[in-house]
Amino acid sequence: MLTLIAALSLATPASCAGLDIADCAATEHGIVIGAGEDAAEYLTVIDEAAVRFSRYFSAPEQPTAVVIGGQIEPGLNAELQRAGFRPLPWLTNADKRAFAIEQMRSQFEEQLGHLGETMVEQAMAQALPQLDAALPQQSVEKASGALAHEIAHGFLISLWGRPAEARDDGKIGYGSAGPDWLDELAAVTAENDILLDQRREAFPDAWTAEASEEALYPLRDYLSMDHPLLERVAMTREAAREQGSSVRVFSGAEAEELLGESNPVRFYVQSLAFADFLIETSGDETVLGRIALALRVGSFEQYLAVNDDGLPRSVDALEAAWKAWGDARASRIS
Numbered sequence: 296m297l298t299l300i301a302a303l304s305l306a307t308p309a310s311c312a313g314l315d316i317a318d319c320a321a322t323e324h325g326i327v328i329g330a331g332e333d334a335a336e337y338l339t340v341i342d343e344a345a346v347r348f349s350r351y352f353s354a355p356e357q358p359t360a361v362v363i364g365g366q367i368e369p370g371l372n373a374e375l376q377r378a379g380f381r382p383l384p385w386l387t388n389a390d391k392r393a394f395a396i397e398q399m400r401s402q403f404e405e406q407l408g409h410l411g412e413t414m415v416e417q418a419m420a421q422a423l424p425q426l427d428a429a430l431p432q433q434s435v436e437k438a439s440g441a442l443a444h445e446i447a448h449g450f451l452i453s454l455w456g457r458p459a460e461a462r463d464d465g466k467i468g469y470g471s472a473g474p475d476w477l478d479e480l481a482a483v484t485a486e487n488d489i490l491l492d493q494r495r496e497a498f499p500d501a502w503t504a505e506a507s508e509e510a511l512y513p514l515r516d517y518l519s520m521d522h523p524l525l526e527r528v529a530m531t532r533e534a535a536r537e538q539g540s541s542v543r544v545f546s547g548a549e550a551e552e553l554l555g556e557s558n559p560v561r562f563y564v565q566s567l568a569f570a571d572f573l574i575e576t577s578g579d580e581t582v583l584g585r586i587a588l589a590l591r592v593g594s595f596e597q598y599l600a601v602n603d604d605g606l607p608r609s610v611d612a613l614e615a616a617w618k619a620w621g622d623a624r625a626s627r628i629s
């Protein structure tokens with residue numbers, strides 16, 4: 296116990312000291328850059344994500360650096376990494392609008408530029424109301440939940456110790472080198488109540504849906520599948536790498552909004568439900584952290600076979616328990 300206390304007190308809280316950045320604010324598990332007067336809100340989100348992640352897994356090992364604007368210049372990116380941070384680009388609603396306007400303008404310039412700047416301006420003025428109507432306006436609460444989600448993805452990657460590129464099966468995963476379901480499970484359990492409630496409310500319909508886009512995945516498929524957004528995220532990573540001089544990286548949630556045609560929602564609903572199931576069945580919320588550690592050295596089947604957490608000892612038995620749990624949960628909520 297003494298060793299544990301000593302180790303905990305050695306951990307240095309995140310700090311902006313030593314970084315040559317004007318608009319920087321810090322809290323224990325991270326910093327926010329470029330948030331201006333909204334900095335306190337973002338720091339609260341970092342704290343909340345850290346508290347939730349610690350509750351289920353363990354205290355985050357690597358602090359996050361939330362960079363507002365969706366674009367992290369390579370110099371800043373390198374500086375943050377050198378200082379031990381995991382950089383996370385983040386787009387506000389205003390950033391998303393500016394980005395969409397920028398894209399619209401370059402489209403109009405291509406189409407109408409030869410007719411003169413006035414034509415471009417007129418077309419812009421006409422199209423702007425439509426663009427505003429079409430843009431998804433995330434509420435502050437939902438945006439905070441989504442940011443906590445992305446921050447927790449980073450915490451899980453540092454807990455794992457190896458990034459997606461270093462997976463045992465040679466494939467590039469979604470977040471960490473662990474299975475994609477674990478990445479998503481860690482991310483959704485760190486969300487705030489508004490998103491958690493929404494996902495739990497979506498459970499009964501997803502559970503009872505006939506095999507379709509809306510239905511949950513059979514447990515075996517869920518445990519071995521790629522994240523539904525994996526391909527999209529891989530494309531975004533590649534594009535960012537190619538851009539070189541200025542890196543525009545979208546975080547997972549942004550990629551989903553900006554590029555997504557697939558329906559990842561049920562993967563999220565299932566990930567939270569699976570976390571709830573594991574916690575309720577074992578009677579211990581730290582079971583998630585033990586599973587994460589076990590998966591670093593073996594398969595989920597191997598963990599189940601020897602687990603002392605009160606979980607069934609095989610995937611077949613787990614699937615039967617999952618079905619019973621899901622039926623009970625679906626009838627309780629609906």
Ligand SMILES: [Zn+2]
Nearest residue numbers: 444479482547
């Ligand atoms: Zn995610």
